[in-house]
Structure formats: C-alpha cells, structure tokens
Amino acid sequence: MPGIFDTKIEFLKGVGPQRAVLINKELSIFTYGDLIQHYPFRYEDRSRFWKINQLSRDLENVQVVAKVKKLEILGIGGKRRLVAEVVDETGSMEMTWFKGIQWVQKKLPIGAVYVFFGKPAQFGRKWSIAHPEMEPLSQSREQRNSYQPVYSTTEKLKARFLDSRGISRLQEQLLALTQNQIRETLSTELMNRFGLIGKKEALKEIHFPSSGKALQAAKKRLKFEEFFFLQLRLLKMKLTRTAKSPGQILSNTDLLNEFYANHIPFELTNAQKRVIREAYRDMKSGKQMNRLIQGDVGSGKTMVAFICMLLAISSGAQSCLMAPTEILANQHFEGLKEYADLMNLKIALLTGSSKKSERSQIHEELLSGELKILIGTHALLEDVVQFKNLGLAIVDEQHRFGVAQRAKLWAKNENFLPHVLVMTATPIPRTLAMTLHGDLEISVIDELPAGRKPIQTVHRYDKDRSLVFSFIKKEIKKGRQVYIVYPLIDESEKLDLKNLMDGYESISRAFPEFPLSIVHGGMKADAKDYEMQRFVKAETKIMVATTVIEVGVNVPNASVMIIENAERFGLSQLHQLRGRVGRGAEQSYCVLMSKYELSKDSRIRLDTMVRTNDGFEIADVDLKLRGPGDMMGTQQSGVTDLLIADLSKDAPLLTLARDAAELTLGNDPDLSSEENRPILNQIRTQKKHAINWSRIS
Ligand code: ADP
Ligand code: MG
Numbered sequence: 001m002p003g004i005f006d007t008k009i010e011f012l013k014g015v016g017p018q019r020a021v022l023i024n025k026e027l028s029i030f031t032y033g034d035l036i037q038h039y040p041f042r043y044e045d046r047s048r049f050w051k052i053n054q055l056s057r058d059l060e061n062v063q064v065v066a067k068v069k070k071l072e073i074l075g076i077g078g079k080r081r082l083v084a085e086v087v088d089e090t091g092s093m094e095m096t097w098f099k100g101i102q103w104v105q106k107k108l109p110i111g112a113v114y115v116f117f118g119k120p121a122q123f124g125r126k127w128s129i130a131h132p133e134m135e136p137l138s139q140s141r142e143q144r145n146s147y148q149p150v151y152s153t154t155e156k157l158k159a160r161f162l163d164s165r166g167i168s169r170l171q172e173q174l175l176a177l178t179q180n181q182i183r184e185t186l187s188t189e190l191m192n193r194f195g196l197i198g199k200k201e202a203l204k205e206i207h208f209p210s211s212g213k214a215l216q217a218a219k220k221r222l223k224f225e226e227f228f229f230l231q232l233r234l235l236k237m238k239l240t241r242t243a244k245s246p247g248q249i250l251s252n253t254d255l256l257n258e259f260y261a262n263h264i265p266f267e268l269t270n271a272q273k274r275v276i277r278e279a280y281r282d283m284k285s286g287k288q289m290n291r292l293i294q295g296d297v298g299s300g301k302t303m304v305a306f307i308c309m310l311l312a313i314s315s316g317a318q319s320c321l322m323a324p325t326e327i328l329a330n331q332h333f334e335g336l337k338e339y340a341d342l343m344n345l346k347i348a349l350l351t352g353s354s355k356k357s358e359r360s361q362i363h364e365e366l367l368s369g370e371l372k373i374l375i376g377t378h379a380l381l382e383d384v385v386q387f388k389n390l391g392l393a394i395v396d397e398q399h400r401f402g403v404a405q406r407a408k409l410w411a412k413n414e415n416f417l418p419h420v421l422v423m424t425a426t427p428i429p430r431t432l433a434m435t436l437h438g439d440l441e442i443s444v445i446d447e448l449p450a451g452r453k454p455i456q457t458v459h460r461y462d463k464d465r466s467l468v469f470s471f472i473k474k475e476i477k478k479g480r481q482v483y484i485v486y487p488l489i490d491e492s493e494k495l496d497l498k499n500l501m502d503g504y505e506s507i508s509r510a511f512p513e514f515p516l517s518i519v520h521g522g523m524k525a526d527a528k529d530y531e532m533q534r535f536v537k538a539e540t541k542i543m544v545a546t547t548v549i550e551v552g553v554n555v556p557n558a559s560v561m562i563i564e565n566a567e568r569f570g571l572s573q574l575h576q577l578r579g580r581v582g583r584g585a586e587q588s589y590c591v592l593m594s595k596y597e598l599s600k601d602s603r604i605r606l607d608t609m610v611r612t613n614d615g616f617e618i619a620d621v622d623l624k625l626r627g628p629g630d631m632m633g634t635q636q637s638g639v640t641d642l643l644i645a646d647l648s649k650d651a652p653l654l655t656l657a658r659d660a661a662e663l664t665l666g667n668d669p670d671l672s673s674e675e676n677r678p679i680l681n682q683i684r685t686q687k688k689h690a691i692n693w694s695r696i697s
C-alpha cells in the first residue's frame with residue numbers, strides 16, 4: 001500500500017507539474033519521501049547581523065540590514081550590471097547583479113529596507129556583494145536563526161525560485177502536511193540504548209533546528225539509522241550464508257609443523273602469525289571460511305597464503321590461488337614453487353597462455369589429486385578445471401573480481417564450498433572495509449617484516465629533472481636498478497605510447513651508458529616477459545614502463561622509483577607503484593615528478609605520499625578526497641545510498657550501528673518480535689524502493 005511519502009512531488013503545494021519535472025531532473029527528487037530526505041548540507045548562522053563599517057576581508061557570508069538608496073544600470077550589452085547603493089547608519093555599500101536585472105529592479109523599490117546576505121568583496125574603498133540573497137526586513141523574521149539550513153540546488157532551479165530558501169519553504173509545507181504520518185523505524189529498545197531521538201523529531205530538527213544541540217541529536221539519529229540498516233542487510237546476508245554453508249574441517253597441522261621446523265626462510269612477523277591463526281580457526285570450525293586479508297604492499301601475504309595452503313593439503317585437500325593478471329600469476333608461481341618444492345608438493349601454473357598439452361596434464365592431475373596447488377588467472381574458473389577436492393581457494397587483489405566470479409570458485413567442490421581467502425594490497429580504512437565487506441571476516445597484516453628501511457619519498461618539479469637524472473646515475477653506479485613509470489591515460493592509447501616513447505628516447509639520450517628495458521600494455525606477452533626477465537636478471541638497469549608494473553613485480557635490487565606526471569595518478573595507485581621498491585636491504589627512494597601548477601587535490605595527494613608510507617593512512621586520505629562512491633566495489637555495497645552519514649567522518653557511529661545490528665539480529669534473527677516491528681517494516685519499504693530504482697535506471 002503506497003503511503004503519503006510515495007506521493008509525487010508535483011502534488012505538493014507550490015510545486016506543480018512544470019517545476020516537478022525540473023526537480024526530478026536536477027535533484028533526482030521524485031516523491032515526498034525523496035524530498036524529505038533532501039537534507040541540508042550545512043547551516044548558516046543568521047542570528048548575527050553586520051554593520052557596513054564592520055565588514056572585513058576575512059568574513060565569509062554576512063547578513064546586512066540596509067535601505068535601498070539608489071538603483072542604476074551600468075555598462076552595456078552583455079556586460080550590463082545592476083548596482084544598488086544601500087545604506088545603514090554606519091555607511092554605504094553596493095549590491096550587484098549581472099543576471100536577472102529586470103526582476104531585481106522591480107523587486108527593490110527605493111527606500112525599502114532589506115536583509116541582504118552574501119560574501120562581501122572590496123573594490124577600492126567600496127564594499128560590495130554580488131548576487132546577494134535578499135528578503136524584505138518585514139518578512140525576514142524566521143531568518144534570524146542560528147541554524148539556517150542550506151540545501152543543494154542548481155542554477156536552473158534557482159531561476160525558478162527554488163534556491164535554498166525556496167527548498168526550505170517546500171520542506172516546511174511538507175513537514176506540516178506529513179508530520180502525523182512519519183513512522184518510527186527503530187525499536188524503542190535501540191533508541192533508549194543508543195540515546196537516539198525519534199524519527200519524527202529528527203526530521204523536523206534536521207530541516208528546522210531549534211538549537212545546536214537538537215541539530216546534533218537529529219544528525220546522530222539519522223546517520224545511525226542509515227548505517228544501521230546497511231549493516232543489518234550485510235549481517236543478514238552473512239548469517240544466511242553461514243547457516244547454509246558447512247565447511248570441510250581442515251585441522252591437521254603436520255605439514256605446517258614440518259615446514260616451520262625445516263624450511264621456513266624467515267621468522268614470521270607477529271601480524272602474519274595472528275592472521276594465520278585467524279584463518280586456521282575458521283578452517284577447522286566446520287563452517288565455510290570467507291575471510292579478507294588486508295595487508296600493505298610487502299607485508300608478506302604470500303607466505304600467509306602458502307601456510308594456509310599447507311593446512312588444507314595436510315588434511316587431504318587441494319588449494320588454488322587466482323591472480324588478476326598473468327604477470328602476477330607468474331610471479332606467485334615462481335615464489336610459491338620454491339616453497340612447494342622444499343615440501344615435495346606438486347604445483348602448477350594455469351593461464352591463458354598455457355599450452356594445450358600442459359592443460360590436459362593439469363586437468364588430469366587435479367582430478368587424481370596428485371596436483372596439490374594450482375596457481376593461475378581467470379583461466380582457473382573455466383568449467384573444465386575440476387578438482388578432486390578443492391579445500392581452499394585464495395583470490396589475490398580481490399577488488400578486480402566480482403561476486404559472481406567468487407561464486408564460480410565455490411562451485412568447484414560439490415561436497416563442501418571451499419574455504420575462501422581473499423587477499424588485497426589495497427588497504428581500505430576499517431570503517432569502509434566493515435561496510436564493503438560486511439559479509440566477510442577481516443584480518444589485517446598491520447606490520448612489515450623487520451629490517452625494512454622505510455622508502456624515502458620526494459616531490460620534484462619537472463624543471464629539476466637534471467638533478468633527478470644525476471641522482472639516478474649515482475644510484476645505478478652503486479649497483480641499484482631504477483623504474484621510471486609513465487601514466488596511462490585511458491582515452492588514448494596512442495597518446496600514452498607517444499608519451500612513453502618520448503620519455504624512453506630522452507632517457508636513452510641521458511643515459512647512453514646504461515641498458516634499458518621498456519614494457520607497456522601494447523606489447524605481446526612474451527615480449528613483455530622477455531623485457532621483464534632482462535630487468536630481473538639485472539641485465540638492464542632502468543625499466544621504463546606504464547602502470548603495467550603496478551601489481552606484482554618483485555625485483556629486490558630495484559631501489560628507485562621515478563613516477564612521471566605523478567599528479568595524474570590516484571593515491572592508491574601511487575602507493576602501489578611505490579611498493580615496487582623497498583623490497584631489498586638497500587635504502588629505497590621514490591621520486592614524484594610533476595608540473596609546477598597543481599590542483600589542490602593533486603597537491604594533497606603528493607604531500608601525503610611524501611609524508612607517509614602507511615597504506616592505511618593513505619587510504620584514509622584517499623577516501624576523504626574521493627568519497628566512498630568512487631572507491632572500488634562501493635557501487636554494489638549500498639554505501640552510495642548513504643544520504644547523510646559519511647563513512648570517512650562518522651566512523652564511531654558506524655561501529656555503534658554495527659553493534660546495534662548484531663544485537664538486534666542476535667536476539668531476534670527473523671525480526672519477528674513486536675518490539676522490532678518498526679525495523680521489519682522499514683526493511684520492507686526499502687526493498688520495495690530498491691525494486692523501483694532498478695526499474696528507473
Ligand atoms: P605482499 O604482501 O606485498 O604480497 P610479499 O608476500 O610479496 O608481500 O612479501 C614481500 C617480501 O617480503 C618477499 O620478498 C617475502 O619473501 C618477504 N617476507 C615476507 N614475510 C617476511 C618475514 N616475516 N620476514 C622477512 N621477510 C619476509
Ligand atoms: Mg603479493
């Protein structure tokens with residue numbers, strides 16, 4: 001049954017069909033429900049009035065009460081402007097309009113007293129405000145408010161008198177009309193326990209705050225609610241799955257003990273040990289494991305993966321590892337083969353370029369159970385790849401795989417879903433991780449192996465290139481190797497290549513004495529591989545490349561990373577690229593080259609890179625700069641449905657909401673109690689709307 005909040009916006013008094021179309025289009029507001037959730041994005045203090053002689057440069061928007069003394073149109077043609085001279089008892093100033101001149105002229109009779117609002121600027125001695133908001137003093141009573149809401153709107157809407165004030169007037173109407181039909185969506189128990197005000201009060205206070213305190217309470221309540229329903233949904237998914245999915249019990253530790261006693265090449269870090277324990281607990285629990293391992297570049301995820309594989313194999317199961325690219329799959333294979341050989345375990349590599357004969361041998365040995373470990377790319381997902389008993393599937397760089405692909409992995413074992421470990425080197429802040437991967441358990445390797453020297457990062461402008469080149473020379477003479485990376489601009493592969501080739505040429509001119517490698521996306525796999533191998537064997541000293549080297553490549557002797565046009569890269573990409581160095585015993589360096597003129601965001605990105613090596617801190621800044629909507633995987637998670645809550649700023653509330661969701665489902669998994677009725681109703685309403693949405697878009 002549709003409720004009043006499903007009413008189309010055109011039926012609200014003062015809107016009408018024409019403006020409704022515009023509101024639909026400009027703000028994606030279709031119904032009363034959409035409008036009431038169009039919350040102010042900030043509030044302005046309108047309790048304070050300024051005298052003209054009090055104005056100063058550092059003021060933001062101010063409110064001035066003044067009388068219109070003179071109106072004149074200056075300039076000609078497209079440069080015409082309307083200038084009103086206005087006065088109060090302390091002086092005179094100007095209000096200026098470049099658009100809507102006729103309308104304003106009619107509205108401002110000489111001698112009228114108005115409240116003007118806007119940002120003052122000074123020209124010569126004279127203060128002036130361009131396009132002020134204005135209202136006759138007599139009508140402005142409700143403006144004298146410390147928390148005047150400010151709504152986002154657009155130029156087109158403003159031209160139809162739907163500026164922020166106009167929207168506020170609609171909200172006033174709407175609240176008056178609907179206030180008795182606003183339904184509570186949380187249980188009384190939750191509201192009491194977490195100190196939350198009711199929904200009805202919250203909606204009123206968010207649009208028309210009666211005090212600062214009331215506004216805070218309203219924000220808390222509405223943000224909490226958004227987080228709560230998001231978490232509730234994710235937890236519910238998780239519960240449904242774990243209830244359904246028993247897991248193979250993999251508890252034998254014989255192989256692990258043998259490896260530990262005889263072969264392990266280094267002492268594990270405490271973080272590695274902890275994460276292995278967490279995975280082991282899952283694998284022997286009888287329930288299917290779905291665990292995400294977050295670990296910064298170089299934190300040693302490969303070893304953790306191998307030890308988990310040993311646990312699976314010890315109990316008679318097989319395991320596989322899937323990587324997003326062939327280069328990365330290769331690298332994993334090389335690394336893991338070394339360990340597997342020590343343990344006499346059969347391991348194989350399966351990618352798009354595996355030969356037919358290799359393939360059929362792999363298929364056979366997988367079925368017989370002889371092959372214990374399979375490394376590969378998407379090729380692993382093909383239906384012909386069947387295991388005797390796949391116990392553990394590991395996915396590296398998870399964000400490039402969709403849920404559907406994970407499901408394909410699950411289907412590889414008919415008796416039990418294989419345990420799944422997802423490894424990512426793209427650290428995301430815990431708050432975001434909890435939400436994005438609310439259906440996964442999370443482990444964090446938050447410690448790097450001892451003895452690593454932190455990478456030194458500097459930012460240099462293009463004009464200082466010669467200094468950077470002599471630094472490169474010095475390092476190579478010390479025996480090191482160097483990466484020089486060029487950005488990849490997706491729109492034009494040709495342009496990228498030209499950029500790279502120009503760079504390559506100038507580098508070969510600058511360093512005629514050093515052999516170079518070059519790798520880019522347009523090369524055939526074997527040519528790429530050949531060049532990579534020359535660099536790995538230190539036959540070449542400089543690797544000129546596009547971002548194809550971003551993931552995977554491990555050349556411990558390469559200790560210098562030069563990133564060209566660094567301002568064009570995103571933060572997480574810069575961090576990934578930097579992670580290619582710092583893998584050996586020597587001091588490593590990262591040089592970020594950029595042009596001189598930088599946007600504010602670019603500067604923040606580069607400064608952040610210079611300041612810290614901590615992937616989590618970098619991810620936090622990234623989240624703040626880009627907002628969660630742009631980050632990988634957020635689209636399907638429901639994070640982008642958040643209207644008022646902000647993952648990067650409201651982390652503590654998210655944690656509370658998570659607790660609340662756990663508590664609620666813990667006591668009443670089906671939400672069937674009378675107490676939880678409001679919650680259940682809200683979930684049903686949301687479901688209905690989700691369906692509407694998919695029809696619209
Ligand atoms: P990533 O987490 O980026 O995949 P890797 O697994 O490639 O990191 O490990 C990076 C390097 O650190 C490798 O050369 C690996 O052998 C080494 N390594 C891993 N764990 C340790 C450890 N506990 N002590 C010393 N070196 C380690
Ligand atoms: Mg790795």
